Structure formats: C-alpha cells, structure tokens
Amino acid sequence: xxxxxxxxxxxxxxxxxxxxxxxxxxxxxxxxxxxxxxxxxxxxxxxxxxxxxxxxxxxxxxxxxxxxxxxxxxxxxxxxxxxxxxxxxxxxxxxxxxxxxxxxxxxxxxxxxxxxxxxxxxxxxxxxxxxxxxxxxxxxxxxxxxxxxxxxxxxxxxxxxxxxxxxxxxxxxxxxxxxxxxxxxxxxxxxxxxxxxxxxxxxxxxxxxxxx
Amino acid sequence: xxxxxxxxxxxxxxxxxxxxxxxxxxxxxxxxxxxxxxxxxxxxxxxxxxxxxxxxxxxxxxxxxxxxxxxxxxxxxxxxxxxxxxxxxxxxxxxxxxxxxxxxxxxxxxxxxxxxxxxxxxxxxxxxxxxxxxxxxxxxxxxxxxxxxxxxxxxxxxxxxxxxxxxxxxxxxxxxxxxxxxxxxxxxxxxxxxxxxxxxxxxxxxxxxxxx
Amino acid sequence: xxxxxxxxxxxxxxxxxxxxxxxxxxxxxxxxxxxxxxxxxxxxxxxxxxxxxxxxxxxxxxxxxxxxxxxxxxxxxxxxxxxxxxxxxxxxxxxxxxxxxxxxxxxxxxxxxxxxxxxxxxxxxxxxxxxxxxxxxxxxxxxxxxxxxxxxxxxxxxxxxxxxxxxxxxxxxxxxxxxxxxxxxxxxxxxxxxxxxxxxxxxxxxxxxxxx
Amino acid sequence: xxxxxxxxxxxxxxxxxxxxxxxxxxxxxxxxxxxxxxxxxxxxxxxxxxxxxxxxxxxxxxxxxxxxxxxxxxxxxxxxxxxxxxxxxxxxxxxxxxxxxxxxxxxxxxxxxxxxxxxxxxxxxxxxxxxxxxxxxxxxxxxxxxxxxxxxxxxxxxxxxxxxxxxxxxxxxxxxxxxxxxxxxxxxxxxxxxxxxxxxxxxxxxxxxxxx
DNA sequence: AATGAATGAGCTTTCATTCAT
DNA sequence: TATGAATGAAAGCTCATTCAT
Numbered sequence: 001x002x003x004x005x006x007x008x009x010x011x012x013x014x015x016x017x018x019x020x021x022x023x024x025x026x027x028x029x030x031x032x033x034x035x036x037x038x039x040x041x042x043x044x045x046x047x048x049x050x051x052x053x054x055x056x057x058x059x060x061x062x063x064x065x066x067x068x069x070x071x072x073x074x075x076x077x078x079x080x081x082x083x084x085x086x087x088x089x090x091x092x093x094x095x096x097x098x099x100x101x102x103x104x105x106x107x108x109x110x111x112x113x114x115x116x117x118x119x120x121x122x123x124x125x126x127x128x129x130x131x132x133x134x135x136x137x138x139x140x141x142x143x144x145x146x147x148x149x150x151x152x153x154x155x156x157x158x159x160x161x162x163x164x165x166x167x168x169x170x171x172x173x174x175x176x177x178x179x180x181x182x183x184x185x186x187x188x189x190x191x192x193x194x195x196x197x198x199x200x201x202x203x204x205x206x207x208x209x210x211x212x
Numbered sequence: 213x214x215x216x217x218x219x220x221x222x223x224x225x226x227x228x229x230x231x232x233x234x235x236x237x238x239x240x241x242x243x244x245x246x247x248x249x250x251x252x253x254x255x256x257x258x259x260x261x262x263x264x265x266x267x268x269x270x271x272x273x274x275x276x277x278x279x280x281x282x283x284x285x286x287x288x289x290x291x292x293x294x295x296x297x298x299x300x301x302x303x304x305x306x307x308x309x310x311x312x313x314x315x316x317x318x319x320x321x322x323x324x325x326x327x328x329x330x331x332x333x334x335x336x337x338x339x340x341x342x343x344x345x346x347x348x349x350x351x352x353x354x355x356x357x358x359x360x361x362x363x364x365x366x367x368x369x370x371x372x373x374x375x376x377x378x379x380x381x382x383x384x385x386x387x388x389x390x391x392x393x394x395x396x397x398x399x400x401x402x403x404x405x406x407x408x409x410x411x412x413x414x415x416x417x418x419x420x421x422x423x424x
Numbered sequence: 425x426x427x428x429x430x431x432x433x434x435x436x437x438x439x440x441x442x443x444x445x446x447x448x449x450x451x452x453x454x455x456x457x458x459x460x461x462x463x464x465x466x467x468x469x470x471x472x473x474x475x476x477x478x479x480x481x482x483x484x485x486x487x488x489x490x491x492x493x494x495x496x497x498x499x500x501x502x503x504x505x506x507x508x509x510x511x512x513x514x515x516x517x518x519x520x521x522x523x524x525x526x527x528x529x530x531x532x533x534x535x536x537x538x539x540x541x542x543x544x545x546x547x548x549x550x551x552x553x554x555x556x557x558x559x560x561x562x563x564x565x566x567x568x569x570x571x572x573x574x575x576x577x578x579x580x581x582x583x584x585x586x587x588x589x590x591x592x593x594x595x596x597x598x599x600x601x602x603x604x605x606x607x608x609x610x611x612x613x614x615x616x617x618x619x620x621x622x623x624x625x626x627x628x629x630x631x632x633x634x635x636x
Numbered sequence: 637x638x639x640x641x642x643x644x645x646x647x648x649x650x651x652x653x654x655x656x657x658x659x660x661x662x663x664x665x666x667x668x669x670x671x672x673x674x675x676x677x678x679x680x681x682x683x684x685x686x687x688x689x690x691x692x693x694x695x696x697x698x699x700x701x702x703x704x705x706x707x708x709x710x711x712x713x714x715x716x717x718x719x720x721x722x723x724x725x726x727x728x729x730x731x732x733x734x735x736x737x738x739x740x741x742x743x744x745x746x747x748x749x750x751x752x753x754x755x756x757x758x759x760x761x762x763x764x765x766x767x768x769x770x771x772x773x774x775x776x777x778x779x780x781x782x783x784x785x786x787x788x789x790x791x792x793x794x795x796x797x798x799x800x801x802x803x804x805x806x807x808x809x810x811x812x813x814x815x816x817x818x819x820x821x822x823x824x825x826x827x828x829x830x831x832x833x834x835x836x837x838x839x840x841x842x843x844x845x846x847x848x
Numbered sequence: 849a850a851t852g853a854a855t856g857a858g859c860t861t862t863c864a865t866t867c868a869t
Numbered sequence: 870t871a872t873g874a875a876t877g878a879a880a881g882c883t884c885a886t887t888c889a890t
Contacts, residue, residue: 010886012254015874016301018874018875023856028397031336031337032337033337034333034334034336034337034338035248035333035334036247036248037337039858039859039860040860040861041858041859041860047377049875049876050875050876051861051876051877051878052223052861052863052876053363053874053876054861054862054876055860055862056858056874056875056876057874058299060860060861061859061860061861062886064229071287072321079414102262110336111298113336114336116334117332117333118333118334119333119337120329120332120333120390120393120394121246121247121329121330121331121332121333121334122246122247122248122330122333122391123329123393124243124322124325124326124329124330125243125245125249125326126246127245128372128868130394133394134394134396159414160414161410164351164406164407164411165410165411165414166411167388167391167399167403168384168388168408168410169405170387170391171383171384171385171386171387171388171390171391171407172380172383172384172387173383173387173405174383174386174387174390174391175382175384175385175386175387175388175390176380176383176387178332178358178383178387178390179379179382179383179386179873181332181335181336182332182342182345182346183346184346184350187379188382192383194376195376195379195380196380198373198376198377198380199376199377202319202372202377203285203414216873227849229849251883251884251885252884252885252886253883253884261850261851262850262851262852263851263852263853263886264850264851264852264887264888265849265850265851266885267885267886267887268849268850268851269849272885272886273884273885273886374888432672434853439853442854455760455761456761458757458758458760458761458762459672459757459758460671460672460758461761463879463880463881464880464881465879465880465881473854473855474854474855475856475857475882476854476855476856476857476882476883476884477853477854477855478881478882479854479869479881479882480853480854480855484881484882485880485881485882529765534760537760538760538761541753541756541757541759541760542757542758542760543757544753544756544757544814544817544818545670545671545673545753545754545755545756545757545758546670546671546672546754546757547753547817547818548667548669548746548749548750548753548754548817549667549669549670549673549750550670554818557818558818558819558820562820576658580876581688583838584838585834588830588831588834588835589834591812591815591823591827591831591834592808592812592831592832592834592835593826594811594815595807595808595809595810595811595812595814595815596804596807596808596811596883597807597811598807598810598811598814598815599806599807599808599809599810599811599814600803600804600807600810600811602756602810602811603803603806603807603810604809605756605759606756606766606769606770608757608770608774611803616807618800618802619800619804619807620804622797622800622801622804623800623801623804626795626796626801626839627838632803636788651870654870675862675863676864676865677863677864678861685871686873687865687868687872687873687874688865688866688871688872688873689870689871689872690864691865691866691870692870692871692872696864696865697863697864697865704862764858813872822880826886
C-alpha cells in the first residue's frame, strides 16, 4: 500500500491550471472591485498565490486582462453552441434555445455580467477589448440571422426586415444583461428570459408555443 | 475717482462655470482614455487649468466623477422631456418622440456613450454609480409604460404584457447604444433609430405610419 | 520690527536649485553605494526630500543619471578652463596648469572619481554614458595637443609624435585617477600630480623648472 | 554484455567546467548589459542552462561576480607571466614583452575591458572588488619596477624617479584601456600599444630599437 | 480663486533565491 | 546534478491630495 503523497496545491501546478486559476481570480476581483480598482495583489491573493505570480504566467497585467476577456468570450460561445446542439430540430426551437442560453447561470450570473460590462466600459479606449467584444457576437449574429430567415419562411411572416430584427434582438439581449446588472428592483436572469420570450411570441405568433 | 479693476475673466469665472468646465473635461478624458486611466492631471489639462483645481472645486476625484455622472443623467432627462414636449399629441407620436430622442447627437454621440458605459462598467462595485444609473431610467420607464398603455388601449392591441414590453424596449434601447459604441461595421445612431422604429411598426401595425 | 519669516527649505525651491540638489544627492549615493545599488529612495533621502521628487524633476531615473554625468562633465571642463585662464602665459605654464587641474580637490576627490568610474563602467552598454564621457575629453585633448605642439616648437624637441604623446598623457591622467580610487597604499591626488609632473620634466627637460 | 550507458555530457560536466561556463556567461552578460543590468537569468540563459544553476554552483550572485573578477585577474596574470617567459633575456626585452602583453587580444578585447571597468566602477563601494583589483597589480608592479631598475642601470639613465615612473606607466596602461573602451574614433589595442612603445622609446632612447 | 511644487501611499514589475521534482 | 515554478522583497513610477504662495 503506497502512501498517497500530499498534494501541494500551490506549487508545481500545470501551467494551464495556474492560468485558469488566475483568470478566475481576475474575474472575481473585477466583479467585486471593478476593472479600475483590480490590482495584481488582489488577483494573486484571491488565487491564494504570491505577488509575482501573474507576471510569471501572463507577463503583465494587460495581458492577464486580455486573456480574461478572451476566456469569457470562449465560454460564452461554447455555451450557446452547446445549447443549439441540444435544442430540438426546427428554427423555432433552435432560436428559443439560442436566445435562452444567454440567461443561463454560468454565463450571465451577476459576476460575469459585471465583468462583461467592465470591459465594455473600457472598450472605446482599448482596441483589444473592443475587438474581442466584437468577436463575441460575429458567429452568434450570423446564426441568429439564419434562424430568423428560416423561421420567417416557415411561418410565412411578412414585412420583416431580417437584419434590423437581428440587430434588435441582440440589442435587447445585451440591454437585458444591463438590466440584470443594474436594475433597482431585483430584475434577474429569469425575468430577462421572460421579456425575450414574450418578444418572440409577439413577433412570431404562429410559433407562440415554442417560446416558453 | 476709483480705478476700474481689471477684469480677470478666467479667474473670476463663476463657480458653476468652472464646475461645468471640469465636468466637460472629465467627459472628454473618460471617453478618450477610459475611467480607469483618467487622471486629475488629464482633466485639469484638458480644461486648460492647473493641478489642484479639481480638488478645489470638487474636493476629491470621486466627487467629480459622481457629479459627472449626475450631469449626464440630467442632460439625458432634459433631452427626452424636451422631445416629449415638442411631440404631437397622442400616444403614438409621443412614444416615437421619446424613443427617437435616445439617438439624438447630444446624448448619444460616441463620446457620451463611452462615458455611460464606463460608469456602468463600474456600477456593480460603486453603489453611487449604480444608483444614479438606476435613477436615469425611473421616470423614463414610467412615462414609457404610460404611453404604451394608452397606445394599446387606443389601438386595441391584445395579448401584450405591458411591463415586459417596457422592459424589452428599454433593454433594446440600451443594447443599441452598446452596438453604436462597439460594433465593427460602423453601426451608428441613425441605424439604431431605424431598428427601434422597425420594432415599433411591427409591434403596433395599426400605428405604423407614425413610426418613421 | 518685522518678524523674519521661517524659511521652509524643503518646499517651493527654484527648479534649478532642486535639480542641483538632487544631482548632488545622486553623486553622494553613487559614490557610497555604486551605480547599481543607487535607488531613487537613497537619492531622495540623501536630499532630505520625498519619494516622488526625482520623477517630478527628472521624469525618470535614467534621466537623472544622464544629467548627473552631464553635470560632472560640465564641472570638469569649467575647472580646467579656469585653470588655463589663471595660468601664466607660454605653453609650458599653460600645460602645467591644464594637467595639474585634474588633481584639484573639487574635480578629483574620491567621491567624484568613484562616480566617474561608475559611469565608465557602464559606458559600453549605455550609449549615452559613452557619448558624454567622450565629450568630456574632446576639447581638452585639442587644447592639450596644441600646447604640446607649441612647447615642442619652443623647446626644439625632436622625435616626438604629438598625437601619440597626447594620447599617452590623457591615458596617464585617467589611469592616475584610477590609481587614486583603487590603490591599496593611499595613493592620493598629490601623488598623482607628482607622477604627472615628473613625466613632463623627463619629456621636456629644457622646461623642467616649470613642471613643479 | 553490458549496455553502454548514455553519456549525458551536459549534465555530467564536472563542477569546474560548469563554473567556468557560468563565469564565461557572466563576462558575456556584463560586457553586453553592464554589471547593474546583468541578472542571473541572463547568465543562465547565456550558458544555455536553467534558472537555479548559478545558486547551485556559486551559492549566490555576489559570489559568482567575485569569482568572475578573480578569474579575470588570474587570466591577466597568467598572460603577462607567459609573455615574460617567452621574452628574450635582458631588461629591455622583458619590459617590452610585459607592457605589450596588456594589449593582447585575450586580455584586452573590448568585452574583457568592459568587464574590468564594470568592476572598477563599483570598486569604491565593494571592498571585495577593490581588493581583487589591487591584487591584480601587486606582482605586476613589482616586476615592472625591477625591470625598470635594471634597465636604468644598464643604460645609465639619470634623473629618473623609479617609483614615479612605475606608477606613471601602470597608470598609462590603464588609461589606454579606458581609451580603447570609450574612445569615439576607433582607438584600438594596436593603437594603445603604439602609444606605450613610443613612450618607452622616448624615456629610454638608448634602447629605442627594442621598443617596437 | 487659483497655482503648481511637494508629498507619500500604492501600484506594477523585476529578480535573487528557494525547493519539490 | 539539474530543473523551473514559485516566492516575496524591493525597485521605479504614478497620481490624488495638500498647501504655501
């Protein structure tokens, strides 16, 4: 019987693990203090590691933040793709799944939303943040537009400018996120989802039943 | 015979004027560099004044930023109220005016939007920012809900959850702002307005003609 | 009887005075600890001022060090020019004065020598140090060569390569500085001067009496 | 049949070899970046080895640098002793050989000179550097003085203060090294040698022919 | 009311050193 | 013997704030 060696969680972790751990700590800190008041000390303390650790694994603070945003973007995309996968066939079902995925706990809890808005708040002055934020929506928008096209054809809906509607829907989605983050009266993910679904029912009355 | 004292226009400027000048400089700097990289030196330089000036007029940086956000909020509200005033009678016309006011140059140029999002980005960790951001929408939402109620009654639209629609519309409005700020492909105020109007036409087909 | 207002020596000093004060403190610290171990804290403490003071007046450490070296170079040149001025007419007297000036207390006390060698020690990797160090000798060498030429003509000395001799003399001068700095057995400025003068007497026997 | 174990030439290298390898790397780095900017990472990278290697073989940085200086000192001494050995009999020939050895490529290439001056630059504040630097010259000076004594007797030169001349010559030698290191106009080892030889020819005209 | 030199806390970053492997 | 992830003290620098003028 071999003795199980004690794990030494702080030392000798795989690089990927460390980086992920630090990104998580960064998210934690940004949500708690904001981007401007997040220091590397906060991050390393949150991660339970030492001062220089961020510079060791990310070279500098800027890079850590970029990687954090990229991580968020990746997680977001993986989430809606998974939701699409699992959704029943047919544009209505897929559409519902896609839009509902925005309000799943793992991507739009208050912590994550705080971080998204923190980055968007600096996007104008930081090209990298802007770029990654844009990338977040490119594929999503494309798929959304495609689903809308199919649905409109299927339902024979008329008088709809698809591009405008796509833009309207993504705008509403983002705005609902803001509402979750900021609203005075406890507006939450589930509320947001309801608003979105109600919009869909109204826009596509023949598919009403799918949008619940 | 008393000597006429030399006027010192820059030094004698009334308190209010100085404060406004500094708030404008703050907006300028936040839009250019972001909230996190805005320093009091940037602000005073932009205003063409000296180092200690912000502390003199606003006591400290935090206070300047709070007042800046309040200023923005006031300007925003004055703008939509003025738009309502000028609008033709009747809920449809008023509604159109209210929602279109969000895309007027003075409140939603990229500079102002950058500043709004900068504050929202820190809202979670700064109760004051959160509060002022909430206040921005209280009256607006109330009026919007009222107008929707009247319009629905007038048009006999059925199956509409007014609260949800109100939330959906304000969300879309905010999301369109984000799109203006961040979008890759030059999405601008006029595009945003089009999206909003197309939404209204679709939601209220009988009043179509008002929403252009 | 008016009360004499207390001087507040640390605040509100003229810029030039502060810069000089900091350069002096830098010299002090470099002599004491070496270039590598001189920190901005040492400098500001030595000057009796606060942390950020160097950055305020010199932007950054590198610039302070460059200016320190420039200051040394200026002081050195002013010293030998003054010595030349005061020297009796005739190449021999001028030559003696020029070369003796290198061993005057204000330019070649151990503190100053330590600083010169500290900079020379980094000259290879720091182009700025190298350049300023070169500039130190350009005019000096020129004048020296001229004086030698005149003296040789005057004394009818033959078989002398003036350029080589100029280089030899400046080299000896620098080497004597090193000896003052490093020698085990208390070799000092006066010893160095003796060595130089003895060299001159030997090289120019007809002018022997001038070289004491 | 025993399997021949794989040689691990890099890992099995004898202590002495490793130490030498690291000293060489230190010299490389000091010449390239200066003493102040030389880090243990630079040294280990230059040596193609890993982070902790210097601490393993030299305990700490200070020790590595001391050993580096000692190595240089040893190499220097071995060089002039070898030169003396090979020189023809008689004080003039020996003297020429001794002084010329200072300008041989292995001891006074720019890299080595940069390192010497780097250490001298810190000598005032680092007793160890000072001591090793002094030791470099003790035997050399002694031999030099002896050779000068013999030569003066042999040539019947009068009016020479031997101690002063010894000091003058070593000073000139060091100063010529500085000139090689710093001069603007490509002054090199061969130029330095010429200056020294010309000095000797002038000082000892009867032995002129030996000093070429 | 306004200036701007000065302060000093606090930040990011570097790097010698340690130590599990 | 050698590695390199991790540490943490200490550095340079920034900047909100103070205050003599």
